[in-house]
Amino acid sequence: MNTKIILAIRIIIAIILVQTLYFKFTAHTDSIFIFSKVGLEPYGRIGIGILELISAILILIPRTIWLGALLTVGLMSGAITMHLTQLGIEINNDGGALFYMALGVFLLSVFTLINQRKNIPIIGNKL
Numbered sequence: 522m523n524t525k526i527i528l529a530i531r532i533i534i535a536i537i538l539v540q541t542l543y544f545k546f547t548a549h550t551d552s553i554f555i556f557s558k559v560g561l562e563p564y565g566r567i568g569i570g571i572l573e574l575i576s577a578i579l580i581l582i583p584r585t586i587w588l589g590a591l592l593t594v595g596l597m598s599g600a601i602t603m604h605l606t607q608l609g610i611e612i613n614n615d616g617g618a619l620f621y622m623a624l625g626v627f628l629l630s631v632f633t634l635i636n637q638r639k640n641i642p643i644i645g646n647k648l
Contacts, residue, residue, distance in 0.1 A: 527636055530629050531580050534593060537626050538577040545570035551613055559607050572596060580633070587641045590634040597627035 544552040545566050556562035561569075573596060580589030600623040604610055610617045639645045 527633065530633055531586065531589075534590075534626055534629050534633065535577040535581050537622060538573045538593065541622075542570050542574055545573075551615075555608060555612060555619075559603050569596065569599075580630075584640075587634060587637040587645075590630045590637060593630040594627060594634060597623050597630060601627060 543549070548563070548566075552566055553562055556566040559565070572592065576589050576592040576596060578589070579585040580593060582589070601620070604612075604620045604623065610620045612619055
């Protein structure tokens with residue numbers, strides 16, 4: 522696939538991950554509500570924020586794209602699972618924006634990981 526499209530997808534993933542960090546790191550009331558509801562406030566909120574920052578950085582570095590995409594898939598899997606099991610799709614009348622953003626980032630990250638599968642150490646040359 523066109524490398525410019527892949528780069529654009531990676532940048533979109535990183536932007537979405539980074540823009541949510543403001544809410545996590547400033548203890549925004551919505552973020553506190555979400556993490557309290559799932560029993561992860563405050564350490565889970567801060568820890569997940571740090572992992573999202575690491576993921577955003579990794580997905581932009583050419584040698585670690587696959588690692589950033591894999592970490593993002595894991596993080597977004599957790600977010601989607603929490604939405605479907607404990608939070609609900611809509612949180613505080615957001616129209617499901619957080620859920621659909623997590624789903625979109627998940628799908629873009631899966632696509633990126635598939636695109637980068639040959640760069641994964643040890644197993645990449647067998648795929």
